[in-house]
Amino acid sequence: MSSTHRHTPGCACGIDVHAHVIPHDLPRYLGNAVPAAWPSMAPAHACHRHVMIAGKVYRTVSERAWSPSRRIEDMAPMGLAVQAISPMPELLSYWMEPQAASQLLRYMNEQIAEMAALSGGRLVGMGAVPLQDVDVALAELEYVNDKLGFKAIEVGSNVNGKPVGAPEFAPFFAACAEKNVAVFVHALKPTGVERLVGPEKLLPALAYPTDVGLAAASVLTSNLIGRHPDLKMAFSHGGGTLLSLLPRLEQARQVFPALRDAMPVSPSEQARKLFYDTLVFDAPTLRHLADRFGASQLMIGTDYPFAFHDARPVDSVIAAIDDPRVRAQLVTDNAARFLGIDAGASPIQA
Template sequence: MAVNGGIRSGVIDVHAHWLPRELLALPPGNPYGGMNDRDGELYLGDAPLSFRTTAMTDIDAVLADTQQAGLGVRVISAPPFAFPVHRPREADAYVAAYNERLAEAVAGTDGALVGLGLVRLDDVGAARRELERLAVAEGVAGVAVPPVVDGRSYDRGSMREVLGVAAGLGLSVLVHPMQLPRQEWDHHYLVNLIGNPVESTTAVAAVLLGGVLEELPGLRICFVHGGGCAPALLGRWGHGWRTREDVRRGSTRPPAESFRRLYFDTVAHDPETLRLLRAHASPDRVVCGSDYPFDMAQPDPVRFPLDNGMDAAVLEANGRAFLGAAPTGSLR
């Protein structure tokens, strides 16, 4: 199973965000007070997000910016504030509405946009129902999910089971941090600058050490922001796996081996960091990302990897593989 319908040729940005205006209030229980437009600028509660509202909400604006960035395809998913994690039992209507609007939006773009939907992670039955709908929606390739929920990640419980459902349906999974608050990160934007990479790193470790890929060899899962701190910690994890029984209890392969089966985007902001990622990741598992339209986005998502040793054709092929799309040679 793969993304339904053809997609355009060119470099694929797997990491961009979109939310329709009618869903700016965010799911039930969100602590932000919702998102709102103020004179054309988007706010999260009372905090300005430093970009125009249409970049998040208007498909024509997203398409124009996609073309201007030199991309062939942009993969859009909800901003992490919209993940249904605060009161998930009350979020079914919001999740269904987002996924329906997403499918409508990407279906009208002639393969320039691909969608990743929303899903609950606390209830496998509810997740399965929504994932089955996404699996047959034109232009939708899978889901975007947070790395950590209520102190847990993907090595256990319902979160792991949801990955199994997604893998069984052939859906792609993009793991995106939520900027979880911690007291020591309440200044200098550390909740993002440190918090986001740490969240992603936690999920990478859970997948590697929890044996998720041994159980789900067909799972296509991508970690944004270059996998956070994971490339720099892989050697430490490997040492722990070799020397401690409690570290290797859940997995049969050393972390470095399983690491090469994960996808990572190129939002690293630094050539040396991207080089480190590429030293550890498989060459066919590094995909272009941007984090559009946030201020922490990679400003030139195509030029950054090309200027640092990557090839446009490889980036396209890798993006298509992550999405489960037909190889380039079969493009219309």
């Protein structure tokens, strides 16, 4: 059955590239001095548990965060056949010593692999690496790709303040391109938090898209995607502010010779080689994304299982896109290409 025919209202055929995992338990630190930010889990109410970081409750989560069966129950009403699962970004732990972070992320990667193995093909693993040390990150990349079979990883929008386009990370992304491992960039510890006026919950609403936009821009201005045209790199939250920044960057390249030298390929052309999720909560914005970046580059993203997520992602695409062939790209086909899976082999067919 063709993917175009599958993608109709009410289908359960979508592929979600932006969904997070928190295990029921986190490991004890195996070294001598426990890092101050080493996370742990503590009982909460009913089927919930607290994520504890530095002795404080960072987030309270339900069994949806760790239970494959509970997660799969929720996927049908969301219109999803497959979900790529990655760690809650705070667990990426770039602020720890590399060996400590490596221990935690090895545990996370193996937990994700176990969840995927129990899911009957409904969950696809997306790993994590301690990118604060490129050599250690390369070793973990080899493990998750060669041993666990993961075809994608999640990285933060910045690593201790350095955006993903910074030159020190270039060898890592070169290895991702060589191994054909896709990279999903998620907002993490964003810049500009001190400029927010209001409750803490403004962080994901305003600061996350700002940091993601700057991260995506750094990939363009560093010519990373130009040097590695086979690198599959996606950005959460619709690429954040990049949509608005891109015309200014394009004009600046025409005005300033130094920018033209730094970007041999125009930023607009480069941006159409990146991928973006659909998590923008607005049909006109999603249509604009498809027009500016190309319908071939957009994929469903939900931010499940957290409160600030898109509970009806397929319906969101349908509301924004009239052409069934373009809907098919956004709902299933682009994500299948990004993740390296067979769109026609989805466990659920409409």
